[in-house]
Amino acid sequence: MNCRSACLLLIAAFLLGLPISSPAPLVYRPGEGWTYEPVGSEGKWQKTRAKDQLEAAQAAFEARDYGQALRSARRVVKVWPLSDFAPEAQYLVGRCYQQKGNDEKAFKEYQKVLEKYPKTASYQQILQRQSEIADRYLAGKRFRLWGYIPLFRSMDKTANMYEQIVKSGPYSEVAPQAQLKVGEARVKQRDYEAAARAYELAADRYHDRPQIAAEALHRLGMAHFKQAQTAEYDQSAAAQAIASFTDFMTLFPNEPRVEETQELIRGLKTEQARGSLQTAQFYERYHKWKGALIYYNEAVLQDPTSKHADIARERISDIKSRVEATPLAATGVNTNQAPSKLPETPASK
Numbered sequence: 001m002n003c004r005s006a007c008l009l010l011i012a013a014f015l016l017g018l019p020i021s022s023p024a025p026l027v028y029r030p031g032e033g034w035t036y037e038p039v040g041s042e043g044k045w046q047k048t049r050a051k052d053q054l055e056a057a058q059a060a061f062e063a064r065d066y067g068q069a070l071r072s073a074r075r076v077v078k079v080w081p082l083s084d085f086a087p088e089a090q091y092l093v094g095r096c097y098q099q100k101g102n103d104e105k106a107f108k109e110y111q112k113v114l115e116k117y118p119k120t121a122s123y124q125q126i127l128q129r130q131s132e133i134a135d136r137y138l139a140g141k142r143f144r145l146w147g148y149i150p151l152f153r154s155m156d157k158t159a160n161m162y163e164q165i166v167k168s169g170p171y172s173e174v175a176p177q178a179q180l181k182v183g184e185a186r187v188k189q190r191d192y193e194a195a196a197r198a199y200e201l202a203a204d205r206y207h208d209r210p211q212i213a214a215e216a217l218h219r220l221g222m223a224h225f226k227q228a229q230t231a232e233y234d235q236s237a238a239a240q241a242i243a244s245f246t247d248f249m250t251l252f253p254n255e256p257r258v259e260e261t262q263e264l265i266r267g268l269k270t271e272q273a274r275g276s277l278q279t280a281q282f283y284e285r286y287h288k289w290k291g292a293l294i295y296y297n298e299a300v301l302q303d304p305t306s307k308h309a310d311i312a313r314e315r316i317s318d319i320k321s322r323v324e325a326t327p328l329a330a331t332g333v334n335t336n337q338a339p340s341k342l343p344e345t346p347a348s349k
Helices: 003-017 050-062 066-079 086-099 103-116 123-138 155-168 175-189 192-205 210-230 236-251 258-285 289-302 307-324
Strands: 026-029 033-036 143-145 149-152
Touching: 050 066, 050 086, 066 086, 086 103, 086 123, 103 123, 103 155, 123 155, 123 175, 155 175, 175 192, 175 210, 192 210, 210 236, 210 258, 236 258, 258 289, 258 307, 289 307
Parallel strands: none
Antiparallel strands: 026 033, 143 149
16 A cells, blocks of 8 residues: 555544534434435434324424424324324324325325224215225326336226225215226226226215216216127127117116217117117028028018118018928928027137
């Protein structure tokens, strides 16, 4: 080691030994992490009673010092978890995160209040705040990566938020709308089956609330309707949509959307006829006359006035003429009686 290096080491050792106080001390506490506290105030915010600590947290919150309010409120919950002041302190933790713009974290902290302190007087307020947070994500707000970087939208996580709200307070003021919004989030995912389940639950659970029940039944029909539009041979979704729309019109005949719903049903029946016609043509292409007759008849019954029904009638007449000219043992078709059991559809092959 040369002389210059030795001198530098001695100077460094001397400087480190001087009693210099940091102008911005960082304090680490288990469960709280590193926090900044101005010189001379280290630990002074800590109180010896839960009541005093909560008041300190509330005073900091009102002063918009959300970092200090968060530390104080967390200390109440950690040091006095069974005190009468812990529920309000945990609620304040959520409000601090919400004021800091971290909605996802706020939602989770609010959930802790509902789970740990179900008898809290703030129960309805908390559900309302959670609902407002979920609404922002439903509208397109991005979830944060690692809790810091706004990165992605997720209707799955949004639906889960609404489901938690309903689970926490199934008959609360916000629960009916929250249940409908579970379905709305699923529709945005294009998961129409999950959306239908959510709307069906809303219609069943809140049947005594006409406005909610009517909305749920109409949306249930729309979910099946959209599902039917994606189907090629499976027409069960169209049948479910018709059933849901029919329930809607029967139970709520004065609803303004009844006329619009009737148009949708007519369109669905035409779609059913189209699907049956396609299935019949499939069977006919492979000379499966029995199956072809069944589905051509279905097309006629489903939408008698449509062009699909006209085509089906022509094919029925042609097949019957062909069958009558052929020994029945060779065709397996009884033209006077329809088979009692449907054959497999192309979608099931």
